[in-house]
Amino acid sequence: MKWLLILLMLAPGIGFGQRRPAAKAPAAPQKSEAPAPTKWPIDSLVVEGNRNYTREQILAVAGLKVGQLAGKEEFDAARDRLVASGFFEMVGYKFEPAPGKQGETATFQVTEVDAAYPARFEALGVPAPELVNMLRSRDPLFSTAKLPPTKPVLDRYVNWIQEYLAAKGSQEKAAARVDPVGPDKFEIVFRPARNFPVVAQITFEGNQVVPQNVLRDAISGVAVGVPYTEERFHELLETAVRPVYETRGRVRVAFPQVRTEPAKDVQGLHVIVTVNEGESYGLGKVDIAGSSPLKPAELLKTGNIQTGDVANFDRVNEGVERMRKALSRSGFMEAKISVDRAVDDGKKTVDLTLHVDAGPQFLMGKLNIVGLDLNGESEMRRIWNMKEGKPFNADYPQVFLNSIREQGLFDNLGETKSQVKINEQDHTADVTLTFGSSGPQRPEGRGRFGQRQ
Template sequence: MSDKTKPRLFLITHHLSLLSISVGFAKLIKYLRSLPNSLSNGENLVRLSVPPRLKTSLVFSLIAPCLLLMPAARVCAQQQQQGAQQTLKLDRVEFKGLGRVTEAEALEKSGLQAGQTVSIEEVDAAADRLLSSGLFEKLGYSVKGKTDKAVVTFTVVERKSSMPVSFDNFVWFTDEELRAAVKRRVPTFDGTAPEAGGVTEQIKQALEDLLRERKIEGTVEYTLSSDASGRRVEHLYSVRGPELRVCKLSFVGARAVPEETLRQKSGGIFDNDYSRAFVAGFAEANLLPLYQERGYLRASFAPPKVKPETSADCEKGVAVTMYVDEGSIYVWDKAVWSGASALTPQELDAALGMKEREVANRVKIDKGLAAVGKAYARKGYLEARVRAAPDFDDEGRRVAFRLQVEEGPQYHMGELTINGLSEADANNLHGRWRLLHGDVYEEAYADEFVKKSLPEFYKDALRAGHPLPALKLDIKATPDREKQTVNVTLNFKPASAPANPPNP
């Protein structure tokens, strides 16, 4: 190695040296790869190679006086075999950076313990076991002391547990029993698990152990699951194998909506295999609206309770109990609009269609918000959005809605193209299209054209003595976001049945 590329070495402590290398990155990697796996001065053994995850690190803990001189690489190479066979007796195993993970759990995952005699390769393997546990995102270690009284220190960065864990159809156990079973294998389990790593597999193994203990047939399956909006993502565990048909369904707390009505609306739950995730989603999408249209805007369903059913009419099935908190009924107070300029508050209120003191029917409110969107589309605002946030007055049992409008750009009429007609008929029909190039685009106009102008076009053709053949019409409106225009194409195609235009 030339003087130009020689590393500059600084010995920081007597037994534990910090090697600082300042050379070009490519030359550094080449040099590191040329070093032996381990070094020994007859007293302390130090590992030079590092796990793949740490190979980009430029700082290594070294205990080797032979590094003081550059020819040491050759001397250490001669001692490689001796170093590989040297062992350390552990005085202590320490951890830095622990938070949720206890030191006892980390020590158990490492497989090391005080008083144990190990090689550096075995310490390396312990580091790999810690990383494979899924508890840590990053990890490094150092060895201090003499071979008969060594201290291994692991410096760790824990993984963040940001995703909830859900148990889907373990109908034989309570959630408390399931969490306790998982904690026996993963002591830090708190109902969540890291997004990646080995913890999810450990949870699966804990659940499989629990099934075997209770002699329950079935296999545990794991998947990442999300709700309909895609915002709530969770680790979902379920059992596959045993028959779990829902044969009984009851509702506790139902008063405003009769329990029988709720059962009648629960056809998607009956006679299907039980799934907590499906039942909860079904209730939110199909049963909550029954309350919301009656003004019970804060009604909610608790997670379903389930137990195996052994009665004659429900053998090998399950009984599901839903708990509903109906809350209070609310009446409409007012709408508070913001962000709107193309439509006045009076126009927006008229489109929304809600009257003061009427029952705050959420289904009607949602339809009114859709009508607001159509009112904007008639003025060319095709991308208008309304964010609705209820403001409850619990004492007066009234609700006002704060409605934030994002109008977006205004679109105008672009090109009109007509396909499938003769040139004369296409020109005739083109002249009946009311929106001219550059006019504010009205989204509802195409439907109006089909209902009014197109029948007149067929009638006039019939009166002129050349009735049109049976045709199908496909209308395609294509917004151009860059030009803020909408190009419309009318495609006429032969129909399978004769056209039946209205009588003149």
């Protein structure tokens, strides 16, 4: 027991003789992690799928700019603005980190409304250029060359026109309508909402070279049933009747008088047109002025516009179209050719000067092949002549597919199709060839290559 007591007495002594450990300082409160960023600076903006409208026009409506902080909320709002414009059937977007940079690359994918018609202004009491400038200042997508006839577009422009007229002190109400101007051709007309008398019947006087029924047929489809204004009717004579005479060399045809009276048997106006047919002119020289990516002599040979004969402008236009297609096959897909006339009344001839606006040259981009096995795909790539980086010929993909079918390279070849994706920024065109199968492959077939099942 003594030892036990000593041990018990010593044990507390040892405990009291030790230095008490310093009290631990309370742990600093941990900082909560900052939330992950949801917006990043825009490093670049790309637009895909646009045909009629430029990247700059579309981005102006979207309202986003390079350098701006943006995330899902901003891109959703930009997409909604584009959809609300009435110019696009579908709008999508994607954004991803910009390679090697503290920012994001954004891409808008748009599908434009297919229908798009020229627009003009009629009887609104304000010069058309004023209205054009006003609408262009309020909508970056506005153009009289092409407008989609969608309700959002037409309603918006009608409201802006009415506001502009009211500011000028006019009480005129505006309206928009789509009118025919030829076979399968239409235009959008902004005009007063009040009713105008419509054209019910048309008669020509003074015509001898072209029969009455031919002239009526030329203009009736675009004029009968249309509200009448003298200015507009003269425009229809120029666009619908003048070409009938210009196929016969009558380039000086004129319509000096147009008068109206109530139609007798139907409600509307009977329009009587006086025609001065003029003399027949021949086609003189045809030249190309300015630069052209193809040799002028080769283009003129392709056009095959015959000189020395009657100046038939249907044939002239056909020749110009052949020349435009030749430029397109060389990659100049946006090429335009304008024609200036020089009429010599003394010689009764018309000389033509052609001006080529070639635009950018598009090159072949990537070739994608769908529906073939490895051997078939390899062979298609081998015999595909339009290699990457070469001038793009928009006719070639379908010509190639037709040739494959004619050669019988595949058994049971079903539907084939080609799709072209135009890249406006780098002026390239990617092609996707799709090979379908009409059924199970037969080993005894003469085709040499296989398709995926």
